[in-house]
Amino acid sequence: MSGLGWGVDPLWEGLCAGRSAIGPFRRFDHQPHRTHVAAEAGEAPRELAALPGWDRLSLADRFAVGAAVEGVRQAGLSVPFTEEIEAGVFWGSSTGGMWEAEGFFRDFLVDLKQGRSRARSQARLRDLASHQVNAPGDAVARHLGVAGPVQTVSSACASGALALGAALEALRSGTVDVALAGGSDSLCQLTYAGFNALRSVDESPCRPFRAGRAGMSIGEGAALLVLEPLERVLARGAAPLAVLAGTGASCDAHHMTAPDPSGEGAAAALDAALRDAGLAPAEIDFVNTHGTGTPLNDAAEWNALRRVFGVRAAELPVTATKALLGHLLGSSGAIEAVTTVLCLRHGLLHPVPSGEPAVSAEAAVDAEPAAGLPVALVLDHPLPLPAARAGVSTSLAFGGSNAALVFTRWTALNAS
Numbered sequence: 001m002s003g004l005g006w007g008v009d010p011l012w013e014g015l016c017a018g019r020s021a022i023g024p025f026r027r028f029d030h031q032p033h034r035t036h037v038a039a040e041a042g043e044a045p046r047e048l049a050a051l052p053g054w055d056r057l058s059l060a061d062r063f064a065v066g067a068a069v070e071g072v073r074q075a076g077l078s079v080p081f082t083e084e085i086e087a088g089v090f091w092g093s094s095t096g097g098m099w100e101a102e103g104f105f106r107d108f109l110v111d112l113k114q115g116r117s118r119a120r121s122q123a124r125l126r127d128l129a130s131h132q133v134n135a136p137g138d139a140v141a142r143h144l145g146v147a148g149p150v151q152t153v154s155s156a157c158a159s160g161a162l163a164l165g166a167a168l169e170a171l172r173s174g175t176v177d178v179a180l181a182g183g184s185d186s187l188c189q190l191t192y193a194g195f196n197a198l199r200s201v202d203e204s205p206c207r208p209f210r211a212g213r214a215g216m217s218i219g220e221g222a223a224l225l226v227l228e229p230l231e232r233v234l235a236r237g238a239a240p241l242a243v244l245a246g247t248g249a250s251c252d253a254h255h256m257t258a259p260d261p262s263g264e265g266a267a268a269a270l271d272a273a274l275r276d277a278g279l280a281p282a283e284i285d286f287v288n289t290h291g292t293g294t295p296l297n298d299a300a301e302w303n304a305l306r307r308v309f310g311v312r313a314a315e316l317p318v319t320a321t322k323a324l325l326g327h328l329l330g331s332s333g334a335i336e337a338v339t340t341v342l343c344l345r346h347g348l349l350h351p352v353p354s355g356e357p358a359v360s361a362e363a364a365v366d367a368e369p370a371a372g373l374p375v376a377l378v379l380d381h382p383l384p385l386p387a388a389r390a391g392v393s394t395s396l397a398f399g400g401s402n403a404a405l406v407f408t409r410w411t412a413l414n415a416s
Helices: 008-016 059-075 098-114 125-129 135-144 159-173 189-197 230-235 264-277 295-314 329-346 361-365 410-415
Strands: 087-092 150-153 178-185 221-227 242-251 286-288 317-319 390-396 401-409
Touching (some): 059 098, 059 178, 059 221, 087 159, 135 150, 150 159, 159 329, 159 390, 264 295, 295 390, 329 401, 401 410
Parallel strands (some): 087 178, 286 317, 286 390
Antiparallel strands (some): 242 401, 390 401
């Protein structure tokens, strides 16, 4: 679920076309803020809106449940889960139902100002209840009848990727038979105002690794991956889309918001993921970068890539999903994991826009790589990678929390 639409098909179609979902939005009045663009998800399909209890879910819950419905259906699983299958939910979120909680507070202040009694109050307590950050993962568990472990990771922008790491660990230990892992977040004024106050939001759609980049763009949505042990997938006659071969995590321990400029922490997460997957850096065919478009993050991430891949870093194909979807916060690691799987499965690396149409000399500069960041960014047109066997997705969060996920193509693995 993203600004490109509800479902995997509109996601992949939009990514391959290099179509940005970032632009004017209507979720709230953004005129008081310094920027005015975001990637807003549209209305849910009727099929989802007709689900029992849909009207009581927060936006983040709806994104999560929508992703879960599509995921289990595509995987060929029957729900609700039975007692014979130990299933678990591993979820990432940074704000949960914050948008609804903001509405409650706004209505509560109006009630106070107008002297309304509780009976006449416009503020709904259920909107306040949706504020808890674990609500989206819990909503997935309720809808699918998951009686096993339900865990929520809230570690800023690394949340979704770290949730996938927790899911993989639970599968390897035998704690669960099936892991439903992902993340969801919705636009809300708190995050929009906060990132704007930090001057980390670009007034135009974000331009990772490009000259003239001035910050991130915020998006919303959700993604879910269904993870199972390989033998279980094959035993029930299903076809794996890809293999989550390894995960890694680290912390910069450097600053509350700024990344370690050396990239050492991010490189540690990448190294750990490669070791976990049993792969050498030379075996990675592309990287789906965190790529926020902020000057500090892009520079630190380039240094991390250089530490891990050496001189090959400047030749390794790179994409940056946030240039098209915006930054989905706690869900970004999950939806970028889906994007990485799609790139592997189709043997195609999605592009990012090279910049605004060159109507002026200033705009034309945006198409140029930033000085000192010679990443091999895929621009404007998809890059065929038919022989790609492995890709990495990175997530680098506030507080220096880093995560990396290594995926391998199933067909290539099977052939070997």
